[in-house]
Amino acid sequence: MPDLEKIRDEIDSIDGQIQKLFERRMNLTGEVAEYKIATGKPVFDQDRENKKLECISESASSDFNAKGICEILRQTMSISRIRQYQMLAEHEDDLFSGYIQLEHLPVQEAQVIYQGLEGAYASEAAKKFFGKCVNTAHVGTWEEAIQIVSKKQADYAVLPIENSTAGIVQDIYDLILEYPVYIVGEQILPIEHELLGLPGADISDVRTVFSHPQALAQCKEYLKEHPDWEQRKLLNTAVAARKVADDKDIRQAAIASHSAGELFGLQRLEEKRLSTEKNSTRFIIISNQKYIVKNAEKISICFELPHKSGSLYHALSNLIYNDLNMTKIESRPIRDRNFEYRFFLDFEGNLSEPEVKNALIGIQNEADELYILGNY
Numbered sequence: 001m002p003d004l005e006k007i008r009d010e011i012d013s014i015d016g017q018i019q020k021l022f023e024r025r026m027n028l029t030g031e032v033a034e035y036k037i038a039t040g041k042p043v044f045d046q047d048r049e050n051k052k053l054e055c056i057s058e059s060a061s062s063d064f065n066a067k068g069i070c071e072i073l074r075q076t077m078s079i080s081r082i083r084q085y086q087m088l089a090e091h092e093d094d095l096f097s098g099y100i101q102l103e104h105l106p107v108q109e110a111q112v113i114y115q116g117l118e119g120a121y122a123s124e125a126a127k128k129f130f131g132k133c134v135n136t137a138h139v140g141t142w143e144e145a146i147q148i149v150s151k152k153q154a155d156y157a158v159l160p161i162e163n164s165t166a167g168i169v170q171d172i173y174d175l176i177l178e179y180p181v182y183i184v185g186e187q188i189l190p191i192e193h194e195l196l197g198l199p200g201a202d203i204s205d206v207r208t209v210f211s212h213p214q215a216l217a218q219c220k221e222y223l224k225e226h227p228d229w230e231q232r233k234l235l236n237t238a239v240a241a242r243k244v245a246d247d248k249d250i251r252q253a254a255i256a257s258h259s260a261g262e263l264f265g266l267q268r269l270e271e272k273r274l275s276t277e278k279n280s281t282r283f284i285i286i287s288n289q290k291y292i293v294k295n296a297e298k299i300s301i302c303f304e305l306p307h308k309s310g311s312l313y314h315a316l317s318n319l320i321y322n323d324l325n326m327t328k329i330e331s332r333p334i335r336d337r338n339f340e341y342r343f344f345l346d347f348e349g350n351l352s353e354p355e356v357k358n359a360l361i362g363i364q365n366e367a368d369e370l371y372i373l374g375n376y
């Protein structure tokens with residue numbers, strides 16, 4: 001029978017040698033980094049890595065070992081690149097140029113835009129974030145709201161980005177990249193929908209229910225109990241409430257907020273909940289200024305990667321290696337590039353932290369494009 005202790009002693013001795021070799025190798029890649037900083041040569045050299053992996057796998061004694069040693073080397077080179085990005089980060093300031101550090105967002109006399117009408121959830125989110133005294137105005141579409149802010153005709157816009165039941169608001173992800181706007185805050189709003197009808201109407205009168213597609217999706221389970229109701233999509237929940245009030249047809253109902261019901265003189269037709277108790281929407285606050293408040297603790301970025309095996313893995317390893325906690329990842333298709341995607345990531349951190357800088361420099365160097373959407 002083999003002697004386990006003896007074998008383990010030998011494994012320990014090999015691991016010690018691997019450690020020493022690893023440290024020697026890292027010192028050498030430090031020298032490579034100095035060369036690259038001086039010459040501007042990119043850190044990532046895919047050709048060099050591929051040749052090395054090919055060569056090493058050819059000289060392995062079995063297919064199993066070939067795969068194993070390639071995996072180890074791939075990781076080693078990934079760590080070597082992360083170390084080089086740390087060194088590069090010490091010489092790089094461009095990524096963060098133009099950001100304005102503030103104690104608090106400037107809100108005095110600020111003009112805040114949202115999509116919909118008074119009574120829309122976005123208007124409640126705006127009041128919750130900015131307080132009741134702020135000047136708000138509403139527009140018909142999310143794109144108009146973003147455009148107005150990007151043209152500096154308003155200071156902020158409040159836009160829904162995701163709902164805990166129905167998921168992300170895809171259009172917002174796509175739109176915020178098209179305009180020079182930055183995320184400067186977020187507001188989570190618990191959403192309690194009501195089924196609203198004309199005064200005197202009864203739930204048995206309802207034939208058509210109007211709402212925003214997201215609200216209909218959030219109430220999907222409830223609406224299954226009424227398969228005979230026609231579901232009609234409108235631009236906003238408050239718009240749906242106004243339509244029911246204007247049309248004066250007892251067969252119509254809207255799914256909207258309590259305040260929209262009060263505003264348009266509608267009555268609640270259903271006592272029970274239309275969506276889950278936890279149903280909440282996260283709104284982002286966008287600005288045309290690169291504001292970062294002092295205690296900002298979340299960073300939103302977007303990047304495109306080369307359409308190659310492992311590229312997302314390598315991009316994310318920059319966060320892992322710098323101990324950064326990713327709180328969200330989404331992919332959205334890139335228009336005109338069939339089945340290629342861009343990634344939207346949220347992670348905890350502040351742009352002033354060295355770990356954040358290191359990770360972003362790493363992602364920037366390996367991604368085709370990197371956009372810092374905001375730190376809030």
Ligand SMILES: O=C(O)C(=O)C[C@]1(C(=O)O)C=C[C@@H](O)C=C1
Pocket residue numbers: 029032043044045046048049076077078080081
């Ligand atoms: O040889 C280089 O150019 C290095 O930066 C070193 C190294 C490595 O660790 O082997 C690291 C990154 C490159 O993508 C290729 C190779």
